[in-house]
Amino acid sequence: MIANRKVLTDDMLARIEALASRYPTKQALTLPALHVVHDELRHVPLDAVVEIAELLDLAPAEVQDTLTFYQFFYQEKPHGKVRAFVCRSISCALRGGEQVLDHLCEKAGIKPGETTADGNITIEPAECLGACDFAPCMLAGNDLHKDLTPEKADAFLESVGRQNG
Ligand code: FES
Numbered sequence: 001m002i003a004n005r006k007v008l009t010d011d012m013l014a015r016i017e018a019l020a021s022r023y024p025t026k027q028a029l030t031l032p033a034l035h036v037v038h039d040e041l042r043h044v045p046l047d048a049v050v051e052i053a054e055l056l057d058l059a060p061a062e063v064q065d066t067l068t069f070y071q072f073f074y075q076e077k078p079h080g081k082v083r084a085f086v087c088r089s090i091s092c093a094l095r096g097g098e099q100v101l102d103h104l105c106e107k108a109g110i111k112p113g114e115t116t117a118d119g120n121i122t123i124e125p126a127e128c129l130g131a132c133d134f135a136p137c138m139l140a141g142n143d144l145h146k147d148l149t150p151e152k153a154d155a156f157l158e159s160v161g162r163q164n165g
Pocket of ligand 1: 130131
């Protein structure tokens with residue numbers, strides 16, 4: 001039980017508890033629990049770290065260490081409604097991945113790693129997405145965008161605006 005729950009909802013707790021049988025110890029649930037919260041809130045605030053620690057019988061610093069080890073997690077504020085990872089590894093770089101990243105950021109009015117003021121999208125550089133055949137490519141949510149061009153990048157940004165506008 002968590003004494004003063006501020007962040008973790010009943011639904012989040014149920015999701016974490018449903019995963020418990022797959023892991024050998026409560027402590028092994030640290031990373032999945034962080035993912036559950038991040039998935040729901042698009043970030044893991046410090047209060048959530050404290051609550052996860054209490055739930056899993058860990059020190060808050062141990063949960064925080066796990067969180068900061070992976071650059072995946074946001075903590076201070078949520079990432080955009082859509083999080084787009086643009087590959088900049090070798091195959092994509094050779095086929096214009098950096099230019100696509102620059103183009104997307106310029107059109108969105110942000111720098112790589114930033115979120116638009118309306119909170120619609122965060123654009124981040126990424127390492128190989130395992131889809132080199134389709135270079136240059138980008139993973140946005142669960143969608144892989146293949147063989148990107150500036151035109152395809154524009155159409156993607158428009159679709160994000162439509163979805164969230
Ligand atoms: S180098 Fe971009 S997907 Fe592999």
